[in-house]
Amino acid sequence: MAITITIEINRDFTVPASFDKVFDLLSDVPASGSHFPKVDQLVEIGDNTYRWEMEKVGVDKHALKSVYACQYVSDKSAGSIVWTPVKGEGNGLVSGNWKIKPVDDGTHIVFTTEAKMTLPLPSLLKLAISPVVKHEFNALIDAYMKNLKAEFAS
Template sequence: MNVDIKIERSVEVDAPYEKVLPLLTDLEGTIRRFPKLRKLTKLGPNAYLWEMSTIGSKAANIAHEVSYGAKYNIDAKRGEISWVPVPDRGNATIEGRFKLLDQGQRTKLTFDVRGKLREVPVPLMYRLLAPPFIQGKFTRLVDIFLENTREAVLGGAK
């Protein structure tokens, strides 16, 4: 079964834009804060293959190890990292952007992602429930990523 995902989330950081800006220059460090990322393989300049740990529920037999290739563009003037899928890499196509918005003494981190997960093994009886369930799992991962990133900016360990 193929499952579409679309997530838009944001979080505010109690730090000025200049303190948050290094997130754009440390692309690999920023990516590695994403939860469930098992392996990150460089495919070329600013291009990576993501291999994630199992996402879902083994008890419900809705579990998938997502992998996908992405080519990143860093636009420091706009305060943005955007990415597009690398064709024929993995079992998903994911695109999106991570944007920093200057709010004076605070900075808003915005994360928008959309894509398609292919060949997700879902038992017939769960076909209607699987898309919102999987969307919810990915939304939680994005929330954790934003929190990890906020903590890193503020001097935390993540």
């Protein structure tokens, strides 16, 4: 028994840092990932592909751990960083991209991601658990964006 929950997130903001500084940090997955909260391990598995192992969320036997892997492709001239899911790695498929462009007061950043998490829970719990999982994922992304904004403001 398992349920799959799909989460889509979009963020759009401007930071007072140069395009080069923003692109260089965001395209360096370990450096960027160091700003993401609740990462247990970020494991390089080759070919600019990384497995994200998140800290467990929940209590005792009801704690869940999200694990997924993505391959990253950066294109500085296009101002894009794209990640695609690696099937067979963990319990999630995560895809998305950064779109980065210079503007008068710094760099404008658009973040888009979609996660499909498969959790070992009975289907009866999907209605109750889905909003909790979505809230937790949004909170992690919000903390990540806050950490990146602070980094780019320094």
